Amino acid sequence: MSPQEDRPVPDNAEPKDDGGGSPTRRQARATARQDEVRQENEVETAGGEIPPPAAPVSAASRTTDEASEASLLERVMTGNALVAFLSVVLSLIIGGLLIALTDPEVARTSSYFLGRPQDLLGAAWSAASGAYIALFQGSIINFEADSFSRMIYPLTQTLTVATPLICAGLGVALAFRAGLFNIGAQGQILIGATFAAWVGFTLHLPVGLHLLLVILAGVVGGALWGGLVGLLKARTGAHEVILTIMFNYIATNLVLYLLTTPGFQRPGSTNPISPQLDSTAVYPLLLGSQFRLHWGFVVAVVATVFVWWLLNRSTVGFELRAVGANPSAARTAGINVNRGYMVAMAVAGGLAGLAGVAQVAGTERVLTSGVAASFGFDAITVALLGRSSPWGTFAAGLLFGAFRAGGVTMQASTGTSIDIVLVVQSLIVLFIAAPPLIRALFRLPAPGAPRSQRRGRSTNRTSASTGAAA
């Protein structure tokens, strides 16, 4: 599912001629027209609004149609999957170069590079490959372990870390689809976690009911925090990017304050930390006590299915997508755009709240102001990488979960800072967002470009216009 498909502007309305002509030109023109449409919207809706971001770009929908007639190889060459794969590879290469460049051994051998260049290259290779092997062993399979359970332990760690990423990522993605840029997942996670934790350690209820209430409280907390942004945007036209950023800071300080009050602070402690959640309030472990993977992951899968259903099969979801694609058109069609904003932000907040639940009732089991780590911000990149589709977000969440889980191992075993993971992640998103760049770098054919012209034409020109189309 790509957001492109939902745009009411008829992308492929014009007759195609694959044989000759210049489809790219036409695409560019179509885009310009699309752009005009968007601009007109802007004039109407303008009022303290940066235009609703037309959710992450993709060339997918455009290409699938045209490529269906092309050969399989061509489809692979111009397809999205290849671009995604190459983006990951390229980002890893750049990350590897960074690791190698900053390695002390590499610096030492570079002093006699001209004398024995193989030393430098060897050192660089071992630095980069060592880090990446550690990353892999920390995130997928540790093939040096002696038992099977130790071997797959990293994989379960990945799934554990991916759980909040997926939940929060879904929230960001859903808001994207409604044309809202939700940077506030961080605050929504925190507030959701606070609500959930409070229910978790204050109420003492039987097994089952307690956890259910904890989950519910987390969702409600996040939904309130997100919905407030939606309400403000709908009522006053304030821009949601600013609002969500501010609400992140407010949430952090609010939680810090609450953790100094008797209702939240652990008795006898002077640190801002809450009591432990009751054992009835936490997610049961999914695979037994030797793994940290908990039922929150299953909840994340259910959430993904829910978001998929909501967006693609429900009236509400249709309205949200219509609002995201073109608010004026949606308004003309009788959709209550303001209600759409509120619903989208509330649901997005609720999903982020679920991530908060995964943290307090899953891994941390206690509320601190750092309980959200940086999941809220990572969720943005997750949603971008997943192109705002539920299952894409799910996959991206798994990938970033792997990076994060593996990064910890990598830092411990090779001393490579976990920050490199941030670099690689952001590069991946950047490259995937600009397919023309990847195509130009790897000399791939542009989708829809006629075969004869492909070679002679300057790759840049072609890719620029398709990029525009994307």
Added chain:
Amino acid sequence: MSTATASAPTTPGSPPEEQGVRSWKNPIILSVLSVIALLVFAIGAPANDVTFRLSEQGDAIVLPPIVVSGPLIGWIAALVLLALAVLAVLFTRAGRRIPVWLLALFSVVFLIAFLTWVVGSARTPNVALYGLLAGSVTLAVPLIFGSLSGVLCERSGVVNIAIEGQLLFGAFAAAVAGSLTGNAFVGLLAAAVAGVLVSLVLAVFSIRYVVNQVIVGVVLNVLVSGLTGFLYSAVLTSDSQRWNSPPRLPVIEIPVLADIPVIGPILFEQTIVGYLMYVAVAVIYVALYHSRWGLRTRAVGEHPKAADTLGVNVNRMRFTNVLLAGVVAGVGGSFFTLVAVSGFNRDMTAGQGYIALAALIFGRWNPIGAFFAALLFGFATNLSNVLSLLGTPVPDQFLRMLPYVVTVFAVAGLVGRSRAPGASGIPYIKG
């Protein structure tokens, strides 16, 4: 009240812009705030006197401190605020817009009342006003540079979320270059270059490859945070003497002028970054509204098609403006490592870029407006620092929340509906 009613008729008849649609938002907000003022600042006023010191003992010109009575100021302010709120309600009922002076007066009185109340409630009800103001300006310097960078970008139609990244990379480059050369001015230059590098990526991806600008901005922030964090732990910490001990920029005191009480230290006792800040605000304001470049920039940002029709190369204009914005933000970033503290630390900009973005919107995409908005943030931050030293009854966390709450109120419409440049965020494709 008397001044308010006296000047009310003289205000120019507000344009019947919102005729038919009466917005009760502002009167409601003002009423709520004035009731809060009555309850907290007046009824809950501290019984003691509050001292605002205007100058230090050793200054050339020593002004006597201002000593006011807490309850007196509290009651006066609360009554004035209530009167203003009533006036706002009357204006709205008459179908007229609330004039700007009313909002301004309301804010100033509210601020004075709040300051009196909060300082008065502290353990030591005595504060150095000059230090409070000078500290605010200092803290606002990176914010002002950041929001100027945003002004340059957004006025030409490119949303710049990457201010945070520009500041952070500028800070990093300034620290490294300053340490390696031992010269703070080289660090300043390197900061500008670093800002341009971030801008270059933003420009290439958002203008050349037409990727959604907000996405590029967000991702760039993560990229810079990761990159500087990685280099910090891999390189800078290994030999911090060599890599991460930049010299500080010297404070340049302008003789005589720096001795003026209160405003002297603010205006004439700054580092070169501080002076550059004033210059940048003035230059960008004048250039934007009184030069050919400015007219073209605004045209490109409001209606690129029209600008293109008249022969302006839209995308080139945007490209150069984004790069220019990188210079401005980069210099702002150098503040962190060359002025505030000596040396780089992981994620040391701590979200200031986002605050700058808020200041930009708060200031209605205008350099002067952004300047004052950033000052307000600097003031709020500094106030919370000073007050936590004085020991106030207000929890520290709420004071830290203050700038953000103010922003929410501001963007939610207290300052009026701010309108972004028409084409901001929309890529331009010629055709």
